[in-house]
Amino acid sequence: MDLIANLGVGFEIALTPVNILYCFVGVLLGTLVGVLPGIGPTGTVAILLPITFTFEPVTALIMLAGIYYGAQYGGSTSAILINLPGESSSAITAIDGHQMARQGRAGPALATAALGSFFAGSVATLLLAIAAPPLARVALKFGSAEYFSLIVLGLIASVALAHGSIIKALGMIVLGLLLGTVGQDLYSGQPRFTFGFFELYSGINFVSVAVGVFGVAEILRNLEDEKTRTLLVKKVENLWLTKDDFRRSVNPVLRGTALGSLLGVLPGGGHVLAAFASYSLEKKISRNEAEFGRGAIEGVAAPESANNAAAQTSFIPLLTLGIPAHPVMALMIGAFIIHGITPGPNVMTDEPALFWGLIVSMWIGNLLLVLLNLPLIGLWVKLLTIPYRVLFPAIIAFACIGTYSIGLNAFDIYAIAVLGLIGYVLVKLDCEPAPLLLGFVLGPLLEEHLRRAMIISRGDPMTFLERPISAGLLAFAALAIVLSLLPAIRKRREEVFSEED
Amino acid sequence: MKRILATLASVAALGLSAFPAGAQNYPERAISIVVPFSAGGPTDTVTRLIAEPMAKSLGAEIVVQNVTGAGGTVAAGQVAKAEPDGYTILMHHIGMSTAPTLYKNLPYKPLEDFAAIGLVTEVPMTIIGRKDLAPATLQELIDYVKTNKDKVTYANAGIGAASHLCGMLFMEAVGTQVTTVPYKGTGPALTDLVGGQVDFMCDQTTNTTGQIKSGQVKAYAVTTGERLASLPDLPTTKEGGLDMQVSVWHALYAPAGTPEDVVKKLSTALQSALKDQKVIDRFAELGTTPVAQDRATPAAHTEMLASQIKLWKPIIEAAGVAAQ
Numbered sequence: 001m002d003l004i005a006n007l008g009v010g011f012e013i014a015l016t017p018v019n020i021l022y023c024f025v026g027v028l029l030g031t032l033v034g035v036l037p038g039i040g041p042t043g044t045v046a047i048l049l050p051i052t053f054t055f056e057p058v059t060a061l062i063m064l065a066g067i068y069y070g071a072q073y074g075g076s077t078s079a080i081l082i083n084l085p086g087e088s089s090s091a092i093t094a095i096d097g098h099q100m101a102r103q104g105r106a107g108p109a110l111a112t113a114a115l116g117s118f119f120a121g122s123v124a125t126l127l128l129a130i131a132a133p134p135l136a137r138v139a140l141k142f143g144s145a146e147y148f149s150l151i152v153l154g155l156i157a158s159v160a161l162a163h164g165s166i167i168k169a170l171g172m173i174v175l176g177l178l179l180g181t182v183g184q185d186l187y188s189g190q191p192r193f194t195f196g197f198f199e200l201y202s203g204i205n206f207v208s209v210a211v212g213v214f215g216v217a218e219i220l221r222n223l224e225d226e227k228t229r230t231l232l233v234k235k236v237e238n239l240w241l242t243k244d245d246f247r248r249s250v251n252p253v254l255r256g257t258a259l260g261s262l263l264g265v266l267p268g269g270g271h272v273l274a275a276f277a278s279y280s281l282e283k284k285i286s287r288n289e290a291e292f293g294r295g296a297i298e299g300v301a302a303p304e305s306a307n308n309a310a311a312q313t314s315f316i317p318l319l320t321l322g323i324p325a326h327p328v329m330a331l332m333i334g335a336f337i338i339h340g341i342t343p344g345p346n347v348m349t350d351e352p353a354l355f356w357g358l359i360v361s362m363w364i365g366n367l368l369l370v371l372l373n374l375p376l377i378g379l380w381v382k383l384l385t386i387p388y389r390v391l392f393p394a395i396i397a398f399a400c401i402g403t404y405s406i407g408l409n410a411f412d413i414y415a416i417a418v419l420g421l422i423g424y425v426l427v428k429l430d431c432e433p434a435p436l437l438l439g440f441v442l443g444p445l446l447e448e449h450l451r452r453a454m455i456i457s458r459g460d461p462m463t464f465l466e467r468p469i470s471a472g473l474l475a476f477a478a479l480a481i482v483l484s485l486l487p488a489i490r491k492r493r494e495e496v497f498s499e500e501d
Numbered sequence: 502m503k504r505i506l507a508t509l510a511s512v513a514a515l516g517l518s519a520f521p522a523g524a525q526n527y528p529e530r531a532i533s534i535v536v537p538f539s540a541g542g543p544t545d546t547v548t549r550l551i552a553e554p555m556a557k558s559l560g561a562e563i564v565v566q567n568v569t570g571a572g573g574t575v576a577a578g579q580v581a582k583a584e585p586d587g588y589t590i591l592m593h594h595i596g597m598s599t600a601p602t603l604y605k606n607l608p609y610k611p612l613e614d615f616a617a618i619g620l621v622t623e624v625p626m627t628i629i630g631r632k633d634l635a636p637a638t639l640q641e642l643i644d645y646v647k648t649n650k651d652k653v654t655y656a657n658a659g660i661g662a663a664s665h666l667c668g669m670l671f672m673e674a675v676g677t678q679v680t681t682v683p684y685k686g687t688g689p690a691l692t693d694l695v696g697g698q699v700d701f702m703c704d705q706t707t708n709t710t711g712q713i714k715s716g717q718v719k720a721y722a723v724t725t726g727e728r729l730a731s732l733p734d735l736p737t738t739k740e741g742g743l744d745m746q747v748s749v750w751h752a753l754y755a756p757a758g759t760p761e762d763v764v765k766k767l768s769t770a771l772q773s774a775l776k777d778q779k780v781i782d783r784f785a786e787l788g789t790t791p792v793a794q795d796r797a798t799p800a801a802h803t804e805m806l807a808s809q810i811k812l813w814k815p816i817i818e819a820a821g822v823a824a825q
Contacts, residue, residue: 042539140692140695141696142696143696144693144698186659186660186683186684187683189603189660189661198575198578198608199575201574202575321692322711334545334546343711344712344714344715346711346714346715409568452684455680456654456680456698456699458651
C-alpha cells in the first residue's frame with residue numbers, strides 16, 4: 001500500500017506543468033544527442049549542469065535523467081540508419097538494425113526499437129519503485145571476482161555475435177582486447193602501447209573506436225562504387241510493424257527487459273553487458289538463427305529493450321547507495337550535491353517527493369519518448385534519401401564535433417581517422433566490427449577485475465570458486481562450453497556457419 | 502607532438518592571437534578556464550562555482566573547458582604552451598605538485614611554466630573503513646593495520662589520485678605497508694568499500710560525507726588540524742595520535758610570461774570571488790571553505806606549490822610508484 005501512496009506523491013510532483021515541460025526538454029535533447037553520432041549524454045549533461053543550478057532540485061534531476069535515457073532511444077536511430085552507434089549499447093543494435101535499413105525496413109526497425117524501449121523502460125521503472133533497496137544490496141555482493149566471472153560468461157556466450165568465420169571473430173575480439181590495453185596500466189602506472197604520446201595515457205576513446213570502425217569505415221566502403229552504395233535506401237517498404245514482426249519481437253523484448261533490468265543494477269559496467277548478452281541469448285535460442293546479422297528483427301528488439309531497461313535500473317545504485325554506475329550518474333551526483341542533497345540511502349527517506357517524483361518522471365519520460373519517436377520515424381527514414389555528397393561529410397563532421405566536445409582532445413579525432421582506415425581494411429577482409437568492439441569494451445574490464453580479485457585474494461585463484469556467486473557464474477560458462485561441444489549442437493552450428501560465406 | 506599541442510592551445514584560446522595583449526584593457530574578451538578533469542567532478546564543480554563571481558568582477562565572460570586525459574597532465578601541458586595573455590588559465594589540484602614525480606617525461610614544469618594566480622580551496626580528507634571492520638577508533642585502526650598487515654587492503658582511486666596520496670602518507674606515518682587495491686576512480690572504490698570487498702580508504706569529504714552520515718562506512722578521522730562543521734563528531738588525525746595532515750587543494754595558474762598586472766587582476770578577482778556569500782555557502786555544502794585571502798595570491802601559492810612538490814617527491818619515490 002505504501003507503494004501506491006508513494007507513487008501518488010510521485011505523480012503529484014512529476015505531473016506539475018514545469019516538471020512535464022523539463023522532462024520533455026530532457027528527453028528531446030537526449031534523443032537529439034543520441035541521434036548525432038559522437039556527442040553523447042555525458043557531454044550534454046555536463047554542459048547543461050550549470051543551467052540547472054537555478055531550477056528546483058527535482059526539476060533539474062528530472063531533466064538530466066531524461067537526457068540520459070532519451071539518448072538510449074536516439075542512439076539506436078543512428079545505429080540503425082547509418083550504422084553509427086553513439087554508445088556501446090547501441091553497437092549491437094547496428095548489427096541487425098542496419099541490415100534491416102539496407103533492406104528498406106528501417107521503419108519497422110525503428111518502431112521495434114521504440115516500442116521495445118518503452119516497454120522495457122516501463123517495467124524497469126516499476127522495478128526501481130518496488131525493489132530498489134534489495135536489488136542494491138545484491139549488487140553490493142558483486143566484488144571483482146564476481147565481475148570477472150560474469151564477463152567470462154558474457155564473452156563465452158557472445159561468440160554467437162559473429163556470423164561469419166569463427167576464426168575471424170576471435171581475431172577481432174583479440175584486436176579489440178589489444179586496442180583496449182592501450183594506456184596507463186591501472187595497477188602499476190606503466191604506460192602500455194602509448195608510443196610516447198601523452199594523449200594515449202588515458203587509452204583510446206570508445207567513441208573514436210565506434211565512429212571509426214563502424215561509421216567512417218562504412219562511409220569509405222560506400223564511396224567505393226555507386227552500385228554497392230547501401231547507406232542510401234531508396235526503397236522503403238513500410239513504416240510500421242507487420243503482424244509477423246510483432247509476433248517475432250514480443251519474446252525477445254520480454255527477455256531483453258529481464259536481462260537488462262538485472263544487469264543494469266550492477267554498478268561496474270552491467271549496462272555494457274546487457275545489450276551484448278541479450279543479443280547473444282536471442283541468437284542462441286532463436287529459430288531464425290541464420291537470419292541474425294542479416295536483418296533479424298529479434299536482433300533489434302532484444303538489445304534495445306535490454307539497454308533501455310538497464311538505463312533505468314542503473315539509477316538503483318545511484319538513488320539507494322549514492323554510487324554512480326555510469327559517467328552520467330557521476331554527473332547526477334554532482335547535481336545532487338550542488339542542490340544540497342547528499343546522495344545515498346537517505347534520499348528515499350529524507351526527500352520522498354524528489355525520489356518518487358524522479359521515478360514517476362522516468363515513466364512519463366518513456367511515454368513522451370515513444371510519442372516523440374513514433375511520428376518521427378517517417379522523418380528519419382527520409383533522412384536516408386539525402387544525397388551522399390551532403391550526407392557523408394555531414395556525418396563525419398558531426399561525429400568529429402561530437403567526439404571533440406567530450407574532452408577537447410584533438411587526439412580523439414586523429415584516432416577516428418586511423419581507426420576508420422583500419423575499419424575499412426577489416427571490412428574488405430570480411431571481418432565484423434562488433435566482436436572488435438566487444439573485446440575493446442570488455443577486455444579491459446576483464447583484466448581490471450581479474451587482477452583486482454587476485455590482489456585482494458593475495459594471488460589465490462581459488463577465490464573465483466570459493467565465492468558462491470562467482471562459482472555459479474563460472475559453472476554457467478563451463479556449461480555453455482560443454483553444450484557447444486555436444487555433437488548435436490556442434491553439427492547445427494557448423495551448418496549455420498557453412499551457410500554463410 | 503608540440504604542433505598538436507600548439508594547435509590545441511590555439512583552438513582553446515579561440516584565435517586570440519589576432520589581438521595585441523594589452524594589460525590595461527584586460528580583459529577585452531572571454532577568458533577560458535581549463536579544467537583537467539571531466540565535467541561534474543569535484544574540480545569542475547569548484548571551478549564553475551568561482552567562475553561566475555570572477556567573471557562579474559573582471560567584467561568579462563568566463564568559459565569553463567574540460568580537457569581530460571593522463572591524470573590532468575594533458576590539460577596542464579596545453580595551458581603551459583598557451584598564449585601568455587591571461588585569456589587561457591588553468592585550474593588544477595594537488596596533482597600539480599605530484600605529477601613531476603609521478604610522470605618522468607612530463608611535457609611541462611609546474612614551477613617554471615606557470616605563473617600562479619592563487620590558492621582557491623582545500624578539501625579535507627577522511628579515513629574510512631568498511632562498516633564491519635573491527636577497530637572502532639583511529640588508534641585501534643593503526644594497531645589493527647600493524648598486526649594484520651598481510652591481510653588488510655587499502656582501496657584507492659588510481660595512480661596519483663588524492664586517495665592514493667593519502668594512503669601513501671598514512672602508511673608512512675604508521676610505518677607499515679599494506680596491500681593497495683587501485684580502482685578506476687572514487688566511485689567504484691567506494692562501492693567496493695560499502696560492499697565490504699576492501700578494508701579501508703581515505704578520500705575527500707566531497708565524496709565520503711554522504712556514506713559516513715548514512716552509516717554505510719565507518720569513519721575514523723579527518724585529516725585536517727581542526728574538526729569539520731559538517732562532521733563534528735569525527736576526530737582529527739592529531740586527536741587520534743597520528744602525525745599526518747593532508748587536504749586536496751585547488752589553485753589557478755596562468756602560463757608563465759603572462760604580464761604581472763594581468764595575473765594581479767586575476768588574483769584580485771579570485772580573492773573577491775572567495776568572499777562571495779554564494780561561493781562560501783556552496784563550498785560549505787561540499788564540505789570545504791574558501792581559503793584565507795592572503796593565501797589566494799601568486800606569491801603565497803608559488804611558495805606552497807614548491808613546498809608541496811618537495812613534500813610528495815620522497816613519499817612517492819619511497820612507495821615505488823611512478824607512471825614511467
